[in-house]
Amino acid sequence: MMIELSDVYKTLDGRKILQGLNLSIREGETYVIIGRSGTGKSVTLKNIIGLMQPDRGEVKIMGQCISQMSKTESYEIRQKMGVLFQSGALINWLNVEDNVALPLTEHKRHLPKSEVVEIVRQKLELVELSHAGKRMPSELSGGMKKRAGLARAIVGGPKIILYDEPTSGLDPVMSNQINDLIISMQKKLGVTSICVTHDMSSAYRIANRIGMIFEGKIIEEGTPQEIKNTQNPIVKQFISGSTVGPLTQ
Template identity: 55%
Template sequence: MGQIVKIIQLKGVSKSFGDRRVLDSLDLDVYSGETLVIIGRSGVGKSTILKHIAGLLPADQGEIWVEGLEVGRLKEREMNELRKKMGVVFQYAALFDSLTVFENVAFRLLRDFKMVEDKARAWVKEKLELVGLRGDLLDLKPAQLSGGMRKRVGLARAIAVDPEIILYDEPTSGLDPVSSEAINDLIVDMQKKLRVTSVVVTHDMHSAYKVANRIAMIYDGKIIGIGTPDEIKNSQDPYIRQFVTGSVEGPMPVR
């Protein structure tokens, strides 16, 4: 990575749910074109970070900057403009049950961009092929698809408008090893083919090592370590060691 542009910045972001403080003045930079993986135990606020970046959840304190715009200060129309550059892949795909695969993937094309149906179908087929799905799924409902296929359709929907940033929430959770590996390949592919910046939230270390340029470990509301996969793998930090080796012994209590 030659040029270093900070495309996403979190500055002193705090967030509490009730009495539980999830993020505690957290700072994080994501560089243009990189894949940053955020690791950490369940419930430590990994997904909350993604929701802040996507503008789905306001932070209690701090600033979130995406492509030079402060997310918290944008009006709905401005936020929607920014969202054209951002694709979000949800943990359970979050496909719209009442719509077909085509209508799901083409959602923005039809609604915002007023693309004619024939053109949209060709466009959607192309995106489905990109995520390794055949074009004949177009008229199926999400309920007729397997978990892995649904995730791919979710990814196709996220990349439908050629985003510059893709946010992945637990992309491999609940998938069999083969499907997980296919999703990992896809994430790497997206970065290579589309030159997107990706933020991936996961606790699957195999996946993290495979897709990441950098890995950030979050614990107790803060980033406690950030570095290349090798740096994280060989880290001497007791918390990071415990997490990446998946050990019960260590400073993190097993709740």
């Protein structure tokens, strides 16, 4: 398995967030995590990235337990991950090219400038932003910011990409453009992808498998078709958006 979480517990500010969460993600697949706000989706991502450590349980990345690593070892693992944050998280005073180049200029300083320029050019082309390299973040639409953030996430050649609400705040057309890019990244780069989203149309479109978190655990997982046909009343209410059911009792 590329990513494994085994019996993971995490409490924040006295509130139990993850309560024995188990999750296994295969190499090269796109796994989508769904669930209500505050159920632990983002905390799960942070445990995978190594920004948080579990109170109990194990998080393994590529067979290595990151909670037992030295800082140097965990740093090396994180260099194999790319993250697309919900807002795109671009630095306002840097143009698009410089934002995308940041992981290379910060962490791979041995690379000659000409090579950095070429890598950035290739990644901007992949996300269809070749024309926008000199623009500032303030000159970009919401969808363009997401694409620039994605270019930055893949610039270091990661094996794993984590997406935090990638279609949040976008119209349906732009959302589908981002969805298509996520699918394209999986096919062209062979990456393993983990995506947290509330957008079920996006989840169905991009996922190989979907898992729902409820009360700190994955309560059901399956292919998009299996999730659509679920008989679990909690999952059924969530994916339909119904106001009647166990989630609102």
